[in-house]
Amino acid sequence: MNELATADTSRPVQLVARELANSSGYLLARLGLAFKLQATERAEASGFELYDYSVLAILGEGSRETQATIADALTLDPSRLVALLDSLEERDMVERQRDPQDRRRHVVSITNSGRKELARVRAIISQLEGEFFAPLDSANREALHTMLAALATQNDPRCCPLDDEE
Helix, strand or coil: CCCCECCCCCCECCCCCHHHHCCHHHHHHHHHHHHHHHHHHHHHHCCCCHHHHHHHHHHHCCCCEEHHHHHHHCCCCHHHHHHHHHHHHHCCCEEEEEECCEEEEEEEEECHHHHHHHHHHHHHHHHHHHHHCCCCCHHHHHHHHHHHHHHHHHHCHHHCCHHHCC
């Protein structure tokens, strides 16, 4: 039996069934969860939410978005988005204005403070990615990203707009 040490050195790591370890879907889900947990921990330690980053990243691309388009892109309940935008607006990171073409909608844009926060959060997430993917050399990281982008394009095109790739 493989007894890898954990942070708690008094207990060995309990391995998952080989059937699970041989499943690419299982590994992808497990690694995604591990990355999200670490990112959430770092985000909270730095005083922001991961969804703050997501919203600011969307707005940081330069377009003014409606609340509905942001919620759709993030597959986020619109009421949850309103709470996030309220928090970001209170911290002067976003502005909401009535859409002049449809007064029922709000158009959201990033502020200069929001751009500064986005740069700070990008650096935190970039550092985590560097640590998380450290076992892979740059060629393997690029290959993995290409494969993940292909999967995302097929299964959830919202998260990977390859047609607009830089």
